[in-house]
Amino acid sequence: MNLSNEKLIEMYRKMLEIRYFEEKIGELFVLGALAYARGFIHLYVGEEAVAVGVCAGLRKEDYITSTHRGHGHCIAKGVQLNNVMAEILGKQTGCCKGKGGSMHIADVNVGVLGTSGIVGAGIPLATGVGLSIKLKGSEQVCVSFFGDAASNTGAFHEAINLAAVWKLPVVFICENNLYGITVSAAESTSVKDIADRSKGYGIPGVIVDGMDVIAVYEAASEAIKRAREGLGPTLIECKTYRYRGHSVMEQWAQAYRKPEEVEEWKRKDCILKLRTKFIQTNILEEEKICDIEKEVKSRVEEASNFALQSPYPENEEAIKDIYAEVEMSF
Amino acid sequence: MNLSNEKLIEMYRKMLEIRYFEEKIGELFVLGALAYARGFIHLYVGEEAVAVGVCAGLRKEDYITSTHRGHGHCIAKGVQLNNVMAEILGKQTGCCKGKGGSMHIADVNVGVLGTSGIVGAGIPLATGVGLSIKLKGSEQVCVSFFGDAASNTGAFHEAINLAAVWKLPVVFICENNLYGITVSAAESTSVKDIADRSKGYGIPGVIVDGMDVIAVYEAASEAIKRAREGLGPTLIECKTYRYRGHSVMEQWAQAYRKPEEVEEWKRKDCILKLRTKFIQTNILEEEKICDIEKEVKSRVEEASNFALQSPYPENEEAIKDIYAEVEMSF
Amino acid sequence: MKEILYRDAINEALREEMQRDKSIIVMGEDIKWSIWATKGLVDEFGEDRVRNTPISELGFVGAAVGAAMTGTRPVVEIMFDDLLPICSEQIVNQAARMRYMFGGQTKVPLVIRVPGGAGVSGAGHHSESLEAWFMHIPGLKVVIPSTPYDVKGLLKTAIRDDNPVIFKEHKRLYSTKGEIPEDDYSIPFGQADIKKEGKDVTIIATSYMVLEALSVAETLSKEGISVEVIDPRTLVPLDKKTIIDSVKKTGKVVIVHEACKRCGIGAEIAAIIAEEAFDYLDAPIKRVARLDVPIPFSRPLENCLLPNKEDIIKAVKELLAIR
Amino acid sequence: MKEILYRDAINEALREEMQRDKSIIVMGEDIKWSIWATKGLVDEFGEDRVRNTPISELGFVGAAVGAAMTGTRPVVEIMFDDLLPICSEQIVNQAARMRYMFGGQTKVPLVIRVPGGAGVSGAGHHSESLEAWFMHIPGLKVVIPSTPYDVKGLLKTAIRDDNPVIFKEHKRLYSTKGEIPEDDYSIPFGQADIKKEGKDVTIIATSYMVLEALSVAETLSKEGISVEVIDPRTLVPLDKKTIIDSVKKTGKVVIVHEACKRCGIGAEIAAIIAEEAFDYLDAPIKRVARLDVPIPFSRPLENCLLPNKEDIIKAVKELLAIR
């Protein structure tokens, strides 16, 4: 596929943004700066290639629905770092005014229809967004991200069947990181390749190396094209891995998986892979890469300062936004 | 497979019992004798080979969970005609004392764990029964019957995945009669052969002619054997057809399907097919068959009289059986 | 004015709103060829806007929420209350809370119509009334009309509302008749209707029980007992003022609904009165509701559990005997 | 007596019952390696009896019902209340009604443990308290213990009960401490506990709010106000007698719970009092509960919505100002 160097560098930058952003959150948690946030924060470290590879194929007006592990999706789709960080810290300047937190980040201006605290819940929403698109006759698509464990929910099954029957412009992206919290896919999921579940819906199923941003981009772009052309949904399974614990609470203790396993995956790191490619194919020299890395690091630092310095919302916010004003159109 | 003539004749008799029984219910409805029952009665006419073929492979101590269209399953598994009929009429002598009605017929003594008014709900129950069997270490199996449309429920997906992961002794029997009420499988189900959904669970999927009781018996017996041997669940799709409307309310008006379609399926009638075989292969002569038919007809007539003459339950029954007595075991 | 069946009044509301606003779609199980509330809509509006769904209540309600967030205005039919638990995750966690969780960025203009209720030999799986569940969930509106006039006017308001609305119909009301205006009209949420004025006792009733209450009021009027019958019509928002004004007048209240008594909507109404109109009460607040028992198939048994006219009369007379 | 954490008391109850009865199994998401209530059970009882499930709440609760019908006694963990809607179909339509629908042929000895509640920055999807939903459904029992002593004793009773029990724990109680006997004990359902005797006002509180009420009682005692604190402990069956006896004594009632006010369990308790103890009341019945608003993430906002000590004190003082 025709991936320009600029695009590749942009993708590298996004992956870095996510990586540094997530590491920053981890730091803040340890420092106690997330005192209010308790454990309900799930870092995306290791899986950056999936969000970035998929979103690189999307337009601003396209939509995504996300998960509890959604910071990366939001950043990749274009939400400002400042507002994501502030939201995670529960500040007034967060994209949801601090009401959502890590598990409910939305920014409708860039098509982010929300991270979610209910596993699987974003999948039917995406099907419905696809329905709106089809009814409007626009050229948009909606991508739904979800985990391997989410593929065992009834919501997954019902939503994909519906999208398939109605031939909706939706791309289902399963991030198979081998675990749902402490439960291994082998213990909970009856099929080795979740992409095989596509056979139950008569739609294409694709397996892709989720540690390779270019591979993800290519597979996603093809599915997105199919969707735009009215050919219906695709299920893409990205084989990936989270480096850290399930949530910030569980940074170190990971009795359910072996350190060697973690190390093995880290050797396939998506950022490292692209970095090496840059140098080997002379797309970017090491020094330039370091510049980018420094720049991104300071952007993240800035976001962190922005969030830390932002105020908490005023108390009256607590009882706002429950109902939309009734808009009588007669 | 070794199907003795006696067994074949027994299967013929069961199919007839169901056919006549259901036709009787249809008659009673038209006569107004089911005044209380309104429309919530769904006849099995046309699909007899499925219930009978499957249950012929089961033992008395095996279990089934059933559907809203469940009279046939109950009869095939060995519930007495009298008690099924009385239950459908809401009489004290029904197997559930009239509290269940057509959609909640159970007889635990013969392993019938209930017809059901919620489409798909019996499937997870069957998985759980399989779990009990596995924990006890007995040789039983549990069969779950459900319709084509039920295969679009989240319950289907979650229950089969669970049964597969835990390798439980369950056989999932999908009765694909092409419609869920007025909605065709094409309009609601994304895959042509529901058996293909097995691929999403790593279990065997089998397609069988549901109008051929012998074929059903053979496929089911193999799956039952697998289950008993601890090899886990199987999904069997029986291609079948209901001759009548979705419920007794909808006996005639069936705008959603063509009369020719109905006629075509009736030509494949399961009872007719076995009857012809009997005569052609000299298993039974026409006269003997007529004797059986007469005998079954009178058995059904008897059941109908029994039910009609039985009293309604006493009012005090209304507030019984809500909670089981607490059985403190210390 | 013209006479119309309850179910046809629903049909008219759907039809007129769909004519008015192209973003409205109707979806649910078996609605295309239905001979009830959605009759004929597919002929007029086509298959894009009138959609049969698979048996996937969680999935298609979720899809309706996603569609509602992005410019569509879905009116979903759920065949009966007993199916609401299946899709309640999407109703409760998503539709109801989304706007709030996202700091006001989204709206969810979604109507969920549910022709529920007992008294039709629906047995344990087709007889429920679960409005109390949804009244408990902030972010939803809950509507429960008892007459053709109310059902049409309130359904129009529900469809025009930018929030998720649980719209509780009743199977036993479908064939009841009533007058409605020839012209377009709608009924605002939050206005209870005094179905009959009276001064001795207030009966607050919902859905099919409004008819029973009115019939009781007529019976009792012959005995010289003047009953006021109030139908809240919408439970969220609830018109407390009309209720409390009536309590001020009569000092005696009977609340009647078909759903189970325990933690039913009558509990909330009674609690409001006991909290906010205590000083005007001169007798205990009575609730007449279904016994806390599942619904049996056999009609004689079902009849034992559902509230009826005699139960209401008994409650009224007990109150009048006091003092 | 020994001191124990709430969560360890749960663990002890599970462990002792599993030792006693081999048919008891424990299942849920991430329970095998849990460091909370199910800690270490897999080591003692093995993988057959301690089962991690897929994320399939409807499926595995349904499976638990099927298992319970056929000789197994499952204790299921649902991670928080917000997930109950996902599996409510199997709880409501199957577990609760099955015995009745089948004319008494089956029993469903199933416990569903739910460590729910707000106040932990769980935001819109991890903060709910839905006990009112299940109190509305006949066929279920509903238990909501506030102390280590109660949670152990009641969990044992729940496990030994032959009916489906919704067992509501609270995340914020997990790290609280209390005394329990060294020996085996259990607490019968339907017995409220008077956590503190008093004579001026009755506070009826559940779950974490019992702690708040007790703290309020202590504060107010310094001002010479004598508060009685009642913890119903089980909502179904509900010990009306203890509640009404207290009302007879004090004439004034404040009901406190963390769940939303509208149609919460406080509504039912208020309605019962207004119906059955009206003559003993000498002031309105107050409810102190969460505002009817979804739970926001930001802690300062969350604090605005949850009931707290000040709210309770205010309600008590308002009642005392009357007359």
Ligand SMILES: Cc1ncc(C[n+]2csc(CCOP(=O)(O)OP(=O)(O)O)c2C)c(N)n1
């Ligand atoms: C419906 C539901 N069940 C359980 C949970 C608790 N929970 C949160 S994340 C999680 C695991 C999700 O695993 P997966 O979908 O593979 O995503 P991952 O965390 O691996 O990215 C669970 C069980 C939940 N939030 N929602």
Ligand SMILES: Cc1ncc(C[n+]2csc(CCOP(=O)(O)OP(=O)(O)O)c2C)c(N)n1
């Ligand atoms: C969960 C649920 N949704 C909807 C209904 C209403 N309903 C009853 S039967 C039925 C169709 C079932 O079709 P299928 O599973 O194919 O079985 P069939 O009737 O064809 O035997 C529907 C939609 C229901 N009872 N339960």
Ligand SMILES: [Mg+2]
């Ligand atoms: Mg995972």
Ligand SMILES: [Mg+2]
């Ligand atoms: Mg069918």
